[in-house]
Amino acid sequence: MKERILSTSVVVAALGYFVDIYDLLLFGIVRVPSLKALGISGSDLLQQGVYLLNMQMIGMLLGGIVWGILGDRRGRVQVLFGSILLYSLANLANAAVTNVSQYGVLRLIAGFGLAGELGAAITLVSEKMPSAKRGYATAIVAGVGLSGAVLAGIIAQVLDWRVCYLIGGCLGLLLLILRLKMSESAIYIESSSHLKNRGDFFLLFKSRDRLLRYLSCILIGVPVWYVVGILVTFAPELGKEMGIVEPVYAAKSIGSAYVGICLGDLFTGALSQYFKTRKKVIYLSLLANMILTPIYLMYGGRSAGTLYALCAILGFAGGYWAVFMTTAAEQFGTNLRATVTTTVPNFVRGAVVPLTAGFQLFRGYMSLRESAAVVGVITFAIAWIAAYHLKESYSNDLNFIERESASV
Numbered sequence: 001m002k003e004r005i006l007s008t009s010v011v012v013a014a015l016g017y018f019v020d021i022y023d024l025l026l027f028g029i030v031r032v033p034s035l036k037a038l039g040i041s042g043s044d045l046l047q048q049g050v051y052l053l054n055m056q057m058i059g060m061l062l063g064g065i066v067w068g069i070l071g072d073r074r075g076r077v078q079v080l081f082g083s084i085l086l087y088s089l090a091n092l093a094n095a096a097v098t099n100v101s102q103y104g105v106l107r108l109i110a111g112f113g114l115a116g117e118l119g120a121a122i123t124l125v126s127e128k129m130p131s132a133k134r135g136y137a138t139a140i141v142a143g144v145g146l147s148g149a150v151l152a153g154i155i156a157q158v159l160d161w162r163v164c165y166l167i168g169g170c171l172g173l174l175l176l177i178l179r180l181k182m183s184e185s186a187i188y189i190e191s192s193s194h195l196k197n198r199g200d201f202f203l204l205f206k207s208r209d210r211l212l213r214y215l216s217c218i219l220i221g222v223p224v225w226y227v228v229g230i231l232v233t234f235a236p237e238l239g240k241e242m243g244i245v246e247p248v249y250a251a252k253s254i255g256s257a258y259v260g261i262c263l264g265d266l267f268t269g270a271l272s273q274y275f276k277t278r279k280k281v282i283y284l285s286l287l288a289n290m291i292l293t294p295i296y297l298m299y300g301g302r303s304a305g306t307l308y309a310l311c312a313i314l315g316f317a318g319g320y321w322a323v324f325m326t327t328a329a330e331q332f333g334t335n336l337r338a339t340v341t342t343t344v345p346n347f348v349r350g351a352v353v354p355l356t357a358g359f360q361l362f363r364g365y366m367s368l369r370e371s372a373a374v375v376g377v378i379t380f381a382i383a384w385i386a387a388y389h390l391k392e393s394y395s396n397d398l399n400f401i402e403r404e405s406a407s408v
Contacts, residue, residue, distance in 0.1 A: 139269020153255025242301025264319015
């Protein structure tokens with residue numbers, strides 16, 4: 001019976017993340033056709049696209065903090081209900097926008113709602129699973145969930161962008177019914193009766209060790225969104241500069257990348273369990289991305305097919321999202337775990353704002369490819385240093401708390 005409850009939690013969490021990723025990546029996929037339908041053309045497609053992407057990511061930054069605190073104070077399951085309801089309604093409304101201003105406000109609201117899904121799901125699954133199975137469970141959640149981007153890419157090629165938003169909103173509302181089967185973790189229930197500092201966001205800053213752990217957890221994940229937010233999302237513009245004559249479609253580049261990320265997450269999740277290490281797997285993934293990024297920028301211009309293939313390979317190399325999220329959950333105590341696992345991925349996603357800002361800044365002095373390369377060098381260097389400062393967390397018992405002075 002217990003095994004059945006655990007499997008139900010994993011399946012429902014995976015489906016929730018599936019809808020989350022579908023909605024999260026949909027804008028990048030339908031960016032060009034949706035903006036053209038609103039009267040945007042030429043170089044404004046990139047400028048307005050960056051603006052809307054940043055609005056979504058700012059919403060995720062704000063939502064990450066709010067949902068994370070609520071996850072520790074009110075429970076993981078309540079956050080899963082509230083977040084999916086908000087972003088589903090926002091995406092339904094997104095189908096009716098008539099100008100960029102409306103588009104921006106709704107991407108902000110949708111981003112706020114999307115911020116709560118993954119962190120609460122990973123926290124819940126991590127707390128319910130024993131350490132011997134934890135990595136497999138979170139890999140399944142991430143692997144299945146990330147395939148939502150593949151569905152979004154396929155649907156966007158055959159349906160109007162407004163219909164794509166309607167589908168995302170409806171999928172989210174349908175998932176609410178399945179959420180009724182989810183129960184809170186025993187670890188959280190046991191601790192919630194006596195802990196007074198649950199969801200104290202500022203507790204993260206009251207200990208040098210705790211702050212360093214927190215920042216390191218964020219920075220090791222930024223390369224994933226450098227690949228997705230710069231190399232893959234702006235593949236149409238990069239491909240054009242590389243000399244590709246045929247059109248390069250964002251739907252195909254993002255879809256290809258996420259096929260790779262899905263497979264990569266399943267692979268690295270299993271790898272971390274087999275070798276009983278999270279940290280070394282993260283190092284391996286970072287190294288692979290550092291090698292493949294210049295290959296993408298130098299040889300991706302041979303054809304659109306080559307570019308899509310390299311997007312998939314980069315996605316596979318960067319498919320350590322599940323290991324990264326599991327590491328964040330394992331690093332912190334029960335009273336801060338939801339706060340951390342919800343804010344960390346959203347700060348990583350929100351890092352797209354400075355990444356795209358740097359991308360645009362450098363392109364004023366160099367080509368798009370050179371600008372992307374410079375941003376990449378900085379991103380990977382910081383992530384490598386951050387990984388060095390993290391402790392191995394594979395065998396951590398999650399039944400502990402964070403106190404004012406230290407974690408015990």
